Amino acid sequence: MKYNTLKFISPFIIAGLIACGGETKKTEKAEEKEVKTEETTTETVTEEVEQNIEKEVVEINLAATGEDMTAIAFEPKSLTIPAESRVKLTFENKSQAAGMFHNFVLVKLGSGQEIATAGIKAGKENNFVPKSQDVFAYSEVVDMGKSITIEFDAPPKGSYHYICTYPGHYPNMIGRLNVE
Numbered sequence: 295m296k297y298n299t300l301k302f303i304s305p306f307i308i309a310g311l312i313a314c315g316g317e318t319k320k321t322e323k324a325e326e327k328e329v330k331t332e333e334t335t336t337e338t339v340t341e342e343v344e345q346n347i348e349k350e351v352v353e354i355n356l357a358a359t360g361e362d363m364t365a366i367a368f369e370p371k372s373l374t375i376p377a378e379s380r381v382k383l384t385f386e387n388k389s390q391a392a393g394m395f396h397n398f399v400l401v402k403l404g405s406g407q408e409i410a411t412a413g414i415k416a417g418k419e420n421n422f423v424p425k426s427q428d429v430f431a432y433s434e435v436v437d438m439g440k441s442i443t444i445e446f447d448a449p450p451k452g453s454y455h456y457i458c459t460y461p462g463h464y465p466n467m468i469g470r471l472n473v474e
């Protein structure tokens with residue numbers, strides 16, 4: 295009965311229970327059977343917690359810099375985020391030159407050229423982002439001096455490229471995102 299009600303308790307209390315698991319086990323060591331039941335229940339609860347509680351939110355800042363087509367770049371050129379996290383990315387276009395628009399497109403490693411080319415066909419109305427399984431997240435095109443915040447779930451563990459698909463900005467504008 296006590297254990298059946300666990301799943302209805304707030305995730306914070308469950309997290310606390312799990313954190314204190316070691317101690318709880320010690321106090322109930324005398325009753326072997328009881329401890330076994332508890333371990334099984336704890337595992338079940340842990341699974342439920344992973345599915346139900348909100349993901350860890352990771353805030354990242356990324357900028358686009360440069361005033362001409364040879365100087366444009368992402369800053370930083372690589373980012374690392376934890377697996378299973380929710381990413382809150384603030385992307386700032388620090389370029390000032392007229393017409394120096396940028397976007398952020400997270401793509402499968404090595405697919406930058408293909409996506410950038412398809413992005414030009416997708417056009418301005420689609421923020422130069424093509425519909426593709428190789429696109430994991432993207433921002434709209436950001437004006438000079440402006441910033442935008444987007445949220446997305448971290449893709450599975452591995453390495454990805456982020457690129458700007460504004461016409462002509464690839465391959466100068468490329469960076470690498472690692473999910474660990």
Ligand SMILES: [Cu+2]
Nearest residue numbers: 396458460463
């Ligand atoms: Cu750009």
